[in-house]
Amino acid sequence: MLLFLFVKHASSFSSYVQADTSCLHWLLQKYFNFWHFLITALFFFSFFSGMELRRDFGSFHVSNVQELLEIPEEQFIPVKFPVDLPTFENYKEQTVPFGKRIRKDHFFLEDQVTFINHGAFGAVLREALETAQAWQTYIERQPLRFFDRELLPQMVNISRRLSKFVGCDATDLVLVTNATTAINCVIRGINFQKGDTIFFLSTTYGAVKKLLKEVSEEKELHLQEVQLVPPVTCKEQIIDLVDSNLKSGTRLAVFDHISSNFPLVMPLKEILPICKKRGVPVLVDGAHALGSQPLDLHSLQPTYYVSNAHKWFCCPKGCAFLYVDKQVKQTVRPLIISHGYGSGFNSEFIWAGYGFMDNSCNYLFIYLNFSSVCLLIIYLSIYLSIYLSIYLSISVFLLSICLSAHIYLFICLFAIYLSICQFSLCLYLSLSIHIYLSIYLKAKVVETVSLHDYTPFLAMHVVLNFWESLGEKVIHRYMKTLLNEAALHLKSVWQTRLAGPLEMFG
Incomplete structure (x- = not known):
């Protein structure tokens, strides 16, 4: 206008x-x-220099995340990696030297320590951590380029690979920092009503129990905790326990895939159909499952499934995933709502306060609103000052001609001079404000981006390469053999009995 x-x-x-x-x-x-x-020129300069933040959060075009995830596998073209990724191709053609050789070549573990507590904080694969550090160095060379241009396609790529590994659609899986965060997202997203029941076993992880207790107190829910006391004689004991206690109409059932209190693999293939038959949604806490158990979520069909990648899977710390059934995805939201909101399930979690947390929204809002409004006001003042000064000058000049007075001609020229000075000042102020806001606020956005480290996710490619080259079945077979030997050895040394059947250990 x-x-x-x-x-x-x-x-x-x-x-x-x-x-x-x-x-x-x-x-x-x-x-x-x-x-x-x-x-x-000033108008177009302001418009085009600000376009980078106007294009749906820079170049992020968040809807593209969903589009890229929905591309059929045979048509999808993965993006190139700016860092070198180890492939472990040599293990495809030779017998894998498990034990001390693998430990020395691929882990940082101290020689004098036998590390077995991967269930708490797993030992990271050496090449994965080195790759994560290489990503960090690459990012800092040009942070804005990475976050603004490269991150989303890379996140889509790793999401597709991981979903294929665990047996689910890429659009049903999102990456999160840990399993507890994922469980919070699920629980907070369910529309509980007063009096609803949540079913779980006594072996449920302590942090999850505390979350359920907090939610039950807030929304006046009924928590049905069923005692599972070791030793367990067979998997049918657990199946019968669930079958006899789970009631139709229960709002949610929570099960571990592998309990943290004692390492028993829950018979989910038998339990989940019972829940489904009674119309009960199921949240599976698989924090210990990825890497220790073969996963096929298409076959298992849980409503929700979460797992950590930094335990038995050997990813860098701060890496997990959440799977949600298609029918209930609309109810699950990240704990922090950010720019992905409304752009699809996966987009919402990618921008769930991880890269752009808290104040970045305010920075962008200030930039897009204050800067634009301020500049428009300055444009208007410039236009009015010039138009009025010219109009006044012409009027005074015509008056000087009519009255033959040279003083009016001087006034006319002086008015033009003042308008030039006024415009120069306004131009300086407008450019200063615009440039300052552009540099400062864009810097604040990049600073806010850096609050979250995406490199554990990006380094997962290396871990997947490791598992695929060595063979998932080969690794699991070795782990199971080692587990059985360790359990029987401790049983003999400690003169005790096992918490359950050896075939249920995981």
């Missing part, structure tokens, strides 16, 4: 000054066209 009025009045003014002397006509036309050009 501003430019339209400016052009409109320009043509009117041009016809008006035709009646004046040729000297004044030349002066005012040059003066007017010059400032008209500057204002127009």
Whole structure:
């Protein structure tokens, strides 16, 4: 509208000054066209220099995340990696030297320590950590380029690979920092009503129990905790326990895949159909499952499934996933709502306060609103000052001709001079404000981005390469053999009995 009025009045003014002397006509036309050009250039400079933050959060086009995840496997073209990724191709053609050789070549573990507590904080694969560090170095070379141009396609790529590994659709899986965060997202997203029941076993992880207790107190829910006391004689004991206690109408059932209190693999293939038959949604806490158990979520069909990748899977710390059944995805939201909201399940979790947390939204809002409004006000003031000064100058000049008074001609030229000074000041202020806000606020956005480290997710490619090259079945077979030997050895040394059947250990 501003430019339209400016052009409109320009043509009117041009016809008006035709009646004046040729000297004044030349002066005012040059003066007017010059400032008209500057204002127009300033307008487009502001618009295009601010476009980077206007394009749906930079170049992020968040909807593209969903589109890329929905591309069929045979049509999907993975993005290139700016860092080198180990492939472990040599293990495809030779017998895997498990034990001390693998430990020395691929882990940082101390020689004098036999590390067995991967269930708490797993030992990271050496090449995975080195790759994560290489990503960190690469990111810091040009942070804005990475977060603004490269991150989303890379996140899509690893999401697709991981979903294939655990047997689910890529659009049903999101990456999160840990299993507890994922469980919170699920629990907080369920629309519980007063009196609803949550079913779980006494072996449920302590942090999950505390979450359920907090939610039950807030929403006045009934918690049905069923005691599972070791030793367990067979998997049918657990199946019968669930079958006899789980009631139809229960709002949610929570099960471990592998309990943290004693390492028994729950018979989920038998338990989940019971829950499904009674219309009970199931949340499976598989924090210890990824890496220790083969996963096929298509076959298992839980409502929700979470697992950590930094335990038995040997990823860098801060890496987990959440799977949600298609029918209930609309109810699950990240704990922090950010720019992915409304762009799809996966987009919401990618931008769930991880890369752009808290204040970045405010920074962008300030930039897009204050800067634009401020500049428009300045444009308007410039336009009015120039238009009025020119109009006044012409009026005074015509008056000087009529009265033959040279003093009025001097006043006319002085008014033009003042308008030039006024415009120069406004131009300086507008450019200063715009440039300052652009540099400061974009820097704050990049600073906010850096609060979250995406490199554990990106380094998962290396871990997947390791598992695929050595063979998932080969690794699991070795782990199971080692587990059985360790359990029987401890049983003999401690003169005790096992918490359950050896075939249920995991």
